[in-house]
């Protein structure tokens with residue numbers, strides 16, 4: 001017993017003084033731990049992979065230490081959407097792993113489930129995708145580095161109304177971000193003199209788009225406005241769009257950029273050409289910061305394909321974590337961290353971003369883009385922009 005006690009004490013004493021006699025911090029405090037909660041398997045596995053890719057890109061470019069401490073990333077798979085699992089993983093990360101930051105969150109229900117854990121533990125929670133407006137109101141420790149659906153949907157309606165698109169059918173995934181998108185798009189279209197003639201909501205899981213697309217065709221609107229979660233669903237919608245001949249019927253597709261997600265766009269085929277979307281990030285964005293990001297992403301994630309908006313939000317979320325760690329000299333206190341996050345501004349690969357100090361939500365440029373061939377591959381090519389967009393609901 002005595003020996004067991006003596007050994008760690010002696011070891012600690014050695015570390016505490018160091019070889020030169022200069023006091024050094026104890027080992028347990030030599031790391032900054034970031035717990036990343038996302039789906040890494042199941043239908044939304046790509047969300048976790050994109051975030052991991054963005055985190056790796058940041059660390060490849062900026063090093064794996066900050067404020068003299070090693071940055072440790074702990075990835076946790078929700079297999080989601082699985083809010084209960086996300087909550088349990090967050091509790092484990094806080095209690096057992098003693099993380100300094102919670103991060104990730106691809107899907108709204110998972111972010112909502114973790115918010116009370118962050119609130120109670122006073123852990124900064126860095127949102128790298130989940131985009132329902134209300135999320136940031138659920139804990140004072142949340143800061144969002146992605147987007148909100150109202151933020152990207154309202155400009156789509158403004159642009160539509162200005163471009164003689166007045167009669168629109170909306171089709172959204174029937175959960176938080178979809179309902180937000182539908183409401184923000186409609187409010188703004190009506191302001192511009194347009195009308196939503198039909199509002200269709202489709203299940204989050206495995207929607208069968210063909211009958212909905214037929215309904216849209218029969219309604220003969222000027223355009224259909226879409227929000228579906230990026231990835232499998234955007235592929236499924238575009239397949240139905242092509243097969244049912246909406247374009248041939250003269251019905252335009254306008255959408256949030258989730259539909260033409262950079263990661264899956266090259267595999268979607270010609271049907272996407274000409275689709276207009278509004279969004280905060282395109283891999284085709286022209287800036288030195290984006291060029292550096294693309295290069296670092298490719299080097300750190302061989303064979304991963306194109307990074308999308310989730311990768312960029314994760315990269316920016318890591319930039320924020322590094323900045324907080326530097327300013328706090330590696331000693332992360334939840335309240336002090338939030339004070340720094342609230343006043344953060346930086347140049348992201350997507351353009352200028354800042355965190356609104358009142359809402360802790362992101363303020364950024366929303367771009368209008370059109371799918372066009374650039375070289376041999378389709379890209380979302382930006383051609384107009386709405387600067388300094390806040391979440392309009394707040």
Ligand code: PHB
Nearest residue numbers: 107108130131229230258
């Ligand atoms: C969300 O669940 O908040 C979410 C998921 C996928 C998206 C956007 C938002 O493309």
